[in-house]
Amino acid sequence: MSTIDYQEKIPNNVNLKEDRTLQRALERWQPSYLDWWQDMGPDGSTNFDVYLRTAVSVDPQGWAQFGHVKMPDYRWGIFLNPAEQDRKIHFGDHLGEAAWQDVPGEYRANLRRIIVTQGDTEPASVEQQRHLGLTAPSQYDLRNLFQVNVEEGRHLWAMVYLLHKYFGKDGREEGEALLERRSGQTDNPRILEAFNEETPDWLSFFMFTYFTDRDGKFQLCALAESSFDPLARTTKFMLTEEAHHMFVGESGISRVIQRTCQAMNELKTDDPAKLRAAGVIDLPTIQRYLNFHFSVTIDLFGADESSNAATFYTTGLKGRFEEGKRTDDHQLRNDSYRVLELRDGQLREKEVPMLNALNEVLRDDYITDSKSGVERWNKVIEKAGIPFRLNVPHKAFHRNIGALKGVKVNPQGQVISDNEWNARNHEWLPSESDRAFVASLMGRVVEPGKFANWIAPPVMGINRQPVNFEYVRFN
Numbered sequence: 001m002s003t004i005d006y007q008e009k010i011p012n013n014v015n016l017k018e019d020r021t022l023q024r025a026l027e028r029w030q031p032s033y034l035d036w037w038q039d040m041g042p043d044g045s046t047n048f049d050v051y052l053r054t055a056v057s058v059d060p061q062g063w064a065q066f067g068h069v070k071m072p073d074y075r076w077g078i079f080l081n082p083a084e085q086d087r088k089i090h091f092g093d094h095l096g097e098a099a100w101q102d103v104p105g106e107y108r109a110n111l112r113r114i115i116v117t118q119g120d121t122e123p124a125s126v127e128q129q130r131h132l133g134l135t136a137p138s139q140y141d142l143r144n145l146f147q148v149n150v151e152e153g154r155h156l157w158a159m160v161y162l163l164h165k166y167f168g169k170d171g172r173e174e175g176e177a178l179l180e181r182r183s184g185q186t187d188n189p190r191i192l193e194a195f196n197e198e199t200p201d202w203l204s205f206f207m208f209t210y211f212t213d214r215d216g217k218f219q220l221c222a223l224a225e226s227s228f229d230p231l232a233r234t235t236k237f238m239l240t241e242e243a244h245h246m247f248v249g250e251s252g253i254s255r256v257i258q259r260t261c262q263a264m265n266e267l268k269t270d271d272p273a274k275l276r277a278a279g280v281i282d283l284p285t286i287q288r289y290l291n292f293h294f295s296v297t298i299d300l301f302g303a304d305e306s307s308n309a310a311t312f313y314t315t316g317l318k319g320r321f322e323e324g325k326r327t328d329d330h331q332l333r334n335d336s337y338r339v340l341e342l343r344d345g346q347l348r349e350k351e352v353p354m355l356n357a358l359n360e361v362l363r364d365d366y367i368t369d370s371k372s373g374v375e376r377w378n379k380v381i382e383k384a385g386i387p388f389r390l391n392v393p394h395k396a397f398h399r400n401i402g403a404l405k406g407v408k409v410n411p412q413g414q415v416i417s418d419n420e421w422n423a424r425n426h427e428w429l430p431s432e433s434d435r436a437f438v439a440s441l442m443g444r445v446v447e448p449g450k451f452a453n454w455i456a457p458p459v460m461g462i463n464r465q466p467v468n469f470e471y472v473r474f475n
Contacts, residue, residue, distance in 0.1 A: 009075065010026070010075065010076065010077055010078060010157075011054075011055065011056040011057065011075050011077035011078075011079075012077055012078040012079065013057065013058060013078075013079055013080060014078050014079075014080060014161065014165075016078065019165075022161075022164055022165055025164040025172055025175075026160075026161075026164065028172075029160060029164070029172070029175050029176070032176065032179050033076075033153075033156075033157075033179060034072065035179075036123065036179040037071075037072060037153065038072070040123070040126065040127045040130055040182070041071065041072075041126060041130060041149065041153075042071065042126075042129075042130055042132075042133045042145070042146060042149055043130050043131050043133060043134060044133065044134065045071055045133055045146065046070070046071070046072055047070065047475040048070065048071070048146075048472050048473065048474055048475065049068040049069065049070060049472070049473040049475065050068065050069060050070070050071060050143055050146045050147075050471070050472050050473075051066060051067070051068050051143055051462065051463075051465070051469070051470075051471045051472070052066070052067070052068075052069050052071075052074065052143075052146065052147055052150060053065065053066050053147060053244075053463070054066075054067070054069070054074065054075055054077075055077050055079060055154070055237075055241070056075070056077065057079070058079050058080075058081060058082065058237055063079075063237075063240060064463075066462075066463045068473060071146060071149070071150060074150045074153070076150070076153055076154045076157045077154065077157070078157055078158060078161045079158070079234075079237045080230060080233035080234050080236075080237060081232075081233040081234075081236040081237045082233075083229070083233065086098070087099040087229060089227040089316050090225070090319075090323065090324060090330060091225065091313065091316065091319050091320075091323050091330040091331070092227070092313055092314045092315060092316040092319075092330070092331065093314050093315065093316065093331070094227055094315075094316045095330055095331060097227075099227055099228075099229040099232070100227055100228050100229060101229055101230070102166065103166050103167070103228060107228075107315055107316075107317060108167070110311065110312065110315070110317055111228060111231070111317055112163070112167055112170065112171070112174065114223065114231075114312070114317060114318060115159050115162050115163060115174075115231065116159075116163070116174050116177075116178070116191075117191055117192070118159055118219065118220075118223065118235075119155075119156055119159030119160065119163070119174075119178050120178055120181065120190055120191045120192070120195070121190070121191075121192060121195055121216065122152045122153070122155040122156040122159065123152070123153070123156050123178060123179065123181075124181075124183045124190040124192075124195035124196075125148075125152050125183075125195065125199075125208070125212075125213075126149050126152050126153060127182060127183035127184075127190075128183050128184075128195065128197070128198065128199040128208070129145065129148070129149065129199050129205060129208075131200075132145055132199065132201075132202060132205055133145060133146070134444060135201070135202065135442035135443060135444055136202070136444055136445065136446070137202060137442075137445055137451055137452035137454070137455045138445050138450060138451045138452065138455075138457075139445075139446060139447075139448050139449075139469075139470070139471045139472050140451075140457075140458060140461065140462070140467060140471055141202070141252070141455075142446075142471065142472050143462065143471035143472055144248045144252075144462075145205070145248075146472070147244065147248075148209065148244070148245050148248060151241045151244070151245070154241070155238050155241070156178065158234050158235075158237075158238055159178075159234075160175045160178065161234070162230060162231060162234060163175050165230070166230065183195055183196055184196045184197075184198065192300055193296075193299070193400070194212060194215075194296045194297060194299065194300050197296060200435065200439065201435070201438045201439050201441075201442050202252070202442060202455075203253075203256065203281060203286070203289055203438050204289065204293070204438075205249075205252070206248070206249045206252030206253045206256065207249065207253065207289050207290060207292075207293035208249065208293060209245045209246060209248045209249030209252070210246060210249025210250050210252075210253060210293075210370075210373060211249070211290075211293045211294050211297040211370060212293065212296075212297045212300070213242060213245040213246050213249060214246055214249075214297070214366065214369065214370060215297050215298075215300045215301070215366060216242050216245070217239065217242050217243075217246065217369075218301075218321055218362055218365060218366045218369070219300075219362075220235040220236075220238050220239050220242060221235075221239065221321045221322065222318050222319055222320060222321060222323075222362060223235040223318055224236045224239065224319075225318070225319025225320070225323040225324070226316070226317055226318060226319065227315075227316030227317065228316075228317065246373075250373050250376065250377075251458060252455075253286070253377060254376065254377055254380055255455050255456040255457070255458060256281055256286065256454065256455050256456075257283070257286065257377055257380045257381060258380055258384075258456040259280055259453075259454060259455050259456040260275065260280045260281055260282065260283060260286070260454075261380065261381060261384035261386055262384070262456070263275055263278050263280040264384070264386055265384060265385070265386075270282075270283075270386070270388070272284055272285065276437055279441060279453045279454060280453065280454050281437075281438060281441070281454055283381070283386075283388050283390070285430070285434050285437070285438070286390065287390055287391070288427075288428060288429055288430045288431075288434060289430055289434075289438075290374070290390060290392070290393075291393045291397065291398065291411060291428050291429055292398070292429050292430055294370065294392055294393060295393060295397055295398035295399065296398075296400075298363055298366065298367065298395060298399075299399060299400050299401045299402075301359045301360075301362055301363040301366065302359040302401065302402070303359060303401060303402035303403070304339040304340065304341075304357065304359065304360045304402040304403050304404070305339060305352055305356045305357060305359075305360075305402075305403070306356060306357075306358070306359045307356060309355075309356065309357075309358040309359045310353075310355035310356050310358065312358075313332070313355060313358055314331075314355065320358065320361060320362065320365075321362055321365045321366075332353075332354045332355050333355070335353070335354035335355075336351045336352060336353060336354055336357075337351070337352060337353075337354040337357035337360060337361060338350065338351055338352075339352055339357050339360050339403070340395070340396055340403065340404060341403050342403070342404070342407050342415065345415060346415055347396055347407075347409070347413065347415060359402075363395070364395075367392065367395060370392055371392050374390050374391070374392055377390055378390055391411070393411035393412075393428070394409060394410075394411060394412060394413030396409040396413060397409050397410065397411050397413070397428070398428075398429065408420070408421040410424075410428065411428050441453075441454045446472070446474065448468045448469060448470050448471070449466075449467055449468025
């Protein structure tokens, strides 16, 4: 007999109560998940009552219910967007056929790989952020961190559901492995390198949620086009929560910039040393953090030319961002795309088959989207009357994957010598002293309505609550 009331403990719309095989699989997996959360979830937070949003259904009234809850008691649910009747495959070799409700045998390995790779990013980010609660700049920010954490946990549940439901013993083993890998661990690290980087401070956290969670948005949008209907429906619902993560990042950086600009105008200086002495983060340091997180994130899209990307598209496993809005033939056999290469000491464009350049297509869509938020940050600086602009670096800057791996390029896109890179990279990427300074500002502020000196308060609170609401109750 089941030991878990599935509708109460695990809100879902996948008929979990009637699926005895899946029940048994999840009964075995859930204790391991809770052990992982205890070991690797937010440090020291077990007994806090946190004002969290919980999804209990996919309709507008049910997907965002708010209330104080202890995070180990959070109801991690399993939700798929409602099925689209008679949905057809709309790209690749199977264009026009009925969408798959089960995994085609010939695509089983590739689909499992895609789901596992996406699933692995979810617990990884929780692990990367697990100590940040100890240095939160406010209760408001602490609550936002915890909301991101529990939703990354729910996204892990979403991927594990697919593995358990559709991949049998292999899927169950992959589900266990998702709880065994650890971010940054030498012998069993997370799959993607960006998820093995440390997130040691709140400036890094805001950059991560702006840039790296935005990669999550684009990957999920591409998977939401999948011919495998359960994956498409799962990722579409995940996107409703991913939007909050990017909001945390964009608004967080905006508030850091606002506070810095305020100090610049009060002190009538743009001298980084004087601003640091005043306890705020100077704009050039923010630019260096931006450069780092942007460049690490665009590596997540993979190599510029990829036969795997072509295979995933032609077989219908993974589409492009907003595939349905594009006006080509959705098969791309005769299309080409420009990618960069190093030729004669310079960056040059070359034409390659578009199917092989789909990683680059998605990366370029991501870059366009990222720039729009950076421009909103620049409007904060402009409004303060300060002649400084933040910029997204050139996409060849600080790359560690594909044809541009290891090529020394400055943020403006000019190829430079190893000697110049070694002499100047501290101007473009956070130095040890930068990170030490930012770390020195990190001190926990827990009184409702109070904020650390280096960040401005938000314009409004969560769910129409006041900014000084008790978002976290420390028990």
